[in-house]
Amino acid sequence: MSELWPAPRPLERVDRVVSLPGSKSLTNRALVLAGIAEGPSVVRRPLRSRDTLLMAAALTSLGTRVEDTADGDWEVTPGAFDRDAAIDCGLAGTVMRFVPPIAGLGTALVSFDGDPHMRLRPIGQVLSALRDLGVSIQGDSLPFSIHGLGSVPGGVVTIDASASSQFVSALLLAGARYDVGVDVRHVGKPVPSLPHIEMTVQMLRQHGVEVDDTDANRWAVAPGPVRAVDHDIEPDLSNAAPFLALGAATGGRVTVRGWPTTTTQPGAELRDILTLMGCEVSLADGDLTVVGPARLTGVDLDLHDVGELTPAIAALCALADTPSHLRGVAHIRGHETDRIAALATELGRLGADVTEREDGLSIRPATLHGGTFHTYADHRMAHAGVILGLAVDDVLVEDIATTSKTFPDFATAWTDAVHGART
Structure with missing residues (x-):
């Protein structure tokens, strides 16, 4: 006990x-976007906790550099995502859900696992959507693995995000790097925690990514570069x-x-x-x-x-x-x-x-x-x-x-x- x-x-x-x-939510979104951006950026006053350290370690495993600065910030330099890696998700839903969509952009075999209880948390909708978008995945729940093919075709995908808003955010964060972008459509009961999706959309726009969220239960991210942007993290x-x-x-x-x-x-x-x-x-x-x-x-x-x-x-x-x-x-x-x-x-x-x-x-x-x-x-x-x-x-x-x-x-x-x- x-x-x-x-x-x-x-x-x-x-x-x-x-x-x-x-904020954990802001820190981990900032890290993911910095990891797929056009150049280096800084995450200022990041949260340093188990969840965010797991995200930094996951990105580092993929080839991104996440380095401490003298001011206690994180300087992030994107990598090629060409390293085989084993990602520890711990109990971090953001790691389990946000990292697979970007792992598909690389050319490596990336495996995912976490704490015992993490294997009970829902991930199937994200994995099914990634398969529909052209990502090679082995497994339907944690543990699973992704074999990156160097690019992701992208396109329209329909999911049921009623269990977690992170299902939507995960696909949107990576969507601009997909060949034709991503068009996420939700069917089912109302999506919970909509402010977290609004947070994702706002941060994408700060990085110069075009997002269309005018229709209810639909979010479309246009393909294009992810501009390098420094983020100041709120409490x-x-x-x-x-x-x-x-x-x-x-x-x-x-x-x-x-x-x-x-x-x-x-x-x-x-x-x-x-x-x-x-x-x-x-x-x-x-x-x-x-x-x-x-x-x-x-x-x-x-x-x-x-x-x-x-x-x-x-x-x-x-x-x-x-x-x-x-x-x-x-x-x-x-x-x-x-x-x-x-x-x-x-x-x-x-x-x-x-x-x-x-x-x-x-x-x-x-x-x-x-x-x-x-x-x-x-x-x-x-x-x-x-x-x-x-x-x-x-x-x-x-x-x-x-x-x-x-x-x-x-x-x-x-x-x-x-x-x-x-x-």
Whole structure:
């Protein structure tokens, strides 16, 4: 069994200012685009976590140079993708899904595998689409391999992306380098996490790539060069969730520095969600401040487009004085773990009155108690556990180290925030 970590509980009302590491989503997209660009570029203030280090290692294995600069940035020089390679995806969906479409551009045999649970995460739609676009693939799920033929014909492809928006982003990121580009059409239930596709489209356009997204459920990328562009990485707004919850759950004040005025990150929705829960939320001079209420109010929310926030929001709802209903997130059953089932189990283990729905959770006020909160090797589940620990004594979070996926040394940063040090 993994080590149990006592979640810290504040001894007084908090008043904190925190700075957060960079966005995983932006960092890994920037790395992929830099790896297929016309020339060298720099990724400034990148997140350095397990997921992004795995992406940098994957690109390096293919022949791209990813080098540290004196300022802590990454300088990326594209390579020829002519080396046989074994890619470790870990638990990074972006590595498993974003790297195969560019591996097909090379002339090497590239194999993919990852952590045991990664073999359960969906990838079949991407592999099927790549076959239709002219990529040679062996296998239908992790582990699988790609034999690059030096180019990818591209063209029109139809997929069901209702399990993950990354299916669409994966094909779009590489599409400009395909002979005739790529025209991705989605059929099925609504695509979740649309802000992440908007993020991909915006970054492609920054690289001079022509993208047509005027029609619903269709994204067409024209063939052409990918211009080398330097990227400044925003703080990870989804990782802001537990820190803002620190203010919300304690009736205190927490300010997150460097909050962008406009962004495609789904975490931006925290502003509206926390307001609905009774918090005072303000943005001034790049600082987002949340002041928690005396009592949290439950919410009825469709989180379809911001599913990654569900664990943190569910934990706050378990601390609220009125019922909550979180829906529209059936797709998070295919994330690092089945997050709906895991949240129902772990919240219930600590006394929450929670009902698991097909696409979400219903949570009613209840008296919570301490105990072990299991994380299932899922960083977002760990966030939920530490949020409960803000208001409940003796919460033990199992495997807090899983947070290294997107936040190096989260445990230290969290303890400092709860007990008074500035991060």
